[in-house]
Amino acid sequence: MNIIDKRNSLASSRSTSYRRRAKSAIRNIAIHHSATTSGSAEAFARYHVNELGWPGIGYHYVVDQDGSISLCHDLEVVSYHVGNSNSFAVGICMVGDFRTQSLTVAQRQATLELTRSLMDQLSIPIDNVWGHIEFPGYSWKPCPSISMHSFRNWLREEGATFTDSPPPSPTYVAGARQRTILSRGDQGDDIRALQERLDELGFHPGRIDGIFGPQTADAVMRFQRTASISVDGIVGPETREALRDFESATEPIEHGSPTDEPDDREEMYRKETRRMLRLIQPMMRGTDVQEVQGKVGVATDGIFGPVTEASIREFQISEGITVDGIVGPQTWHALDRIQENGGGGYQRLLSVQTPYIRGEDVKRVQRALNIRVDGLYGPLTEQAIRNFQRREAITVDGIVGPQTWRRLFN
Ligand SMILES: [Zn+2]
Known part of the structure; x- marks a missing residue:
């Protein structure tokens, strides 16, 4: 591994510094892409410090396209890259925009080698190597835009060598034995192939387990929305075709965005202390669930079930925020605003505006x-x-x- 120590040479803030932690606090390795077609640790550091006002570069490591690795921080440094999860994650950023580019062989090998050595050093299991998008609250973030399922498989193949041709994609095509319509509750290899395809396209479907559950349905809906086809969470002929053709239809992305983190949500995620509420099995319970239910106007039984999830989605649509049925920092903030409104007294003049007033x-x-x-x-x-x-x-x-x-x- 070719590691260049840049811990003392990158741009950093003169007035603030990142917190530190014990190495034993580290539980996850976070994989990012830079979402820029080129770049370097130096450039990302300048952007994070000068433009975003962060104490230093967000990542611990940056892996260039030629496979050289920049060491940017001690592992003990709690830098910004995965919001609420920063305190227990190490960030590796691969230079490139994998929505439109591919990993180079050298870069992939260097990233795998680095990840394996961190796993050894910090006793982190493969299942805790996550893409940015897999961290709580980031299902909206197309980072790192490679299949993390494949990435983890590559990690398992110790010493494997790679060629430039990508691994064959799952056979997600119409076949004789394939069911025509896939929906919630279905199980089997075709569901697994569907999940792998969604994962490959960056629509993280949760565990690749061959079971069409709520997370798979959610990923299908996010895909459908992106592909501009009808959004029903069911995979019929239209969705199947769109899944097959999606890559060729990907719009060119404007280049030159200096990092994959240029938005103000990072700060919001960093400060949010309330737990994230979502539909999982077993269902989440608590007074926080009850509080949310009260605000979105469903029965306050304190159990986060499908009805609560549906109401959260409606609420998110009416607020114009990310629609994922999950109460994360952004949704908490939007819900907080309801409370401040004190139960519906007159607050503001309502008239037709562009864009329309909502609330x-x-x-x-x-x-x-x-x-x-x-x-x-x-x-x-x-x-x-x-x-x-x-x-x-x-x-x-x-x-x-x-x-x-x-x-x-x-
Ligand atoms: Zn990222």
Whole structure:
């Protein structure tokens, strides 16, 4: 392994520094791509420090396309790369945008070798080597955009040599013995092939276990949304075809985004202390579940089941945030805003704006008008308000101000 020690030469903040931890706190190795077609530890460090204001580069290691490895931090450094999981993860970033590029042989070998040596040194099992997207709260993040299932298989093949041709992709094509439609509850090799294909395309379906469960359905829906086909979580002919052809249809990505982390969610994830709530087996229970249920308006039994999940999705749609049915930092923040609104008093003027005003208050208005409740203040809502104002003999302007609000609710 060709490791270059850059711990003292990369850009770092003069005023802040990362926390440190004991090596024994490390439980995961996180694999990233840089989402840039080129780059270096030096460039990422400058970006993280100068543009994002971080104490130093986010990654512990950067692996270049030629297979050379930059050591950027001691393992004890708690740098930013996987939000809430930073304190127990080591970050390895491979330079490249694997949505459009492939790993080079040298890079793959160096990354595998590095990962294996870290696994040995820190006693980390293969199953704890995760892609960025596999960390809690990151199912929206297409990083590292390679199949982590394959990556972990490569790790198992100690000493294996690689050629430039990628491993044959799972036979995800129409075949004689294949079922035509795959949906929740199905099991078998065709489900496994489906999961592998989803994983390969970066739509992490959870465990590759040949069982079509909620996570697989979720991955199918995320895929369908991305592929712009009907979103039903079921794999029929249309979805099957889209899965087969997806790569060739991938749009070119604009180059030059300096890192895969340039968004403000990192900070939010870092500060969030509440646990992530999601639909799993056995179902999660607790007062936090109850609190969430109260806010999205479902029975507050304190058990995170399918109905709660569905309501969370609806809530996320109306808030315009990532729709995954999971209460992570972003959704917690959105839910917090409901509380601040103090149970639905008049808060703001509602009118048709571009983009449309959205929120719980709009929903309340729509419910009161007995029209479709989508939480968006669009032309139909405006028209219904005009009619209402006419009936109430108040100023007809299609705008919900304090007077109209009072008439609606008092
Ligand atoms: Zn990443």
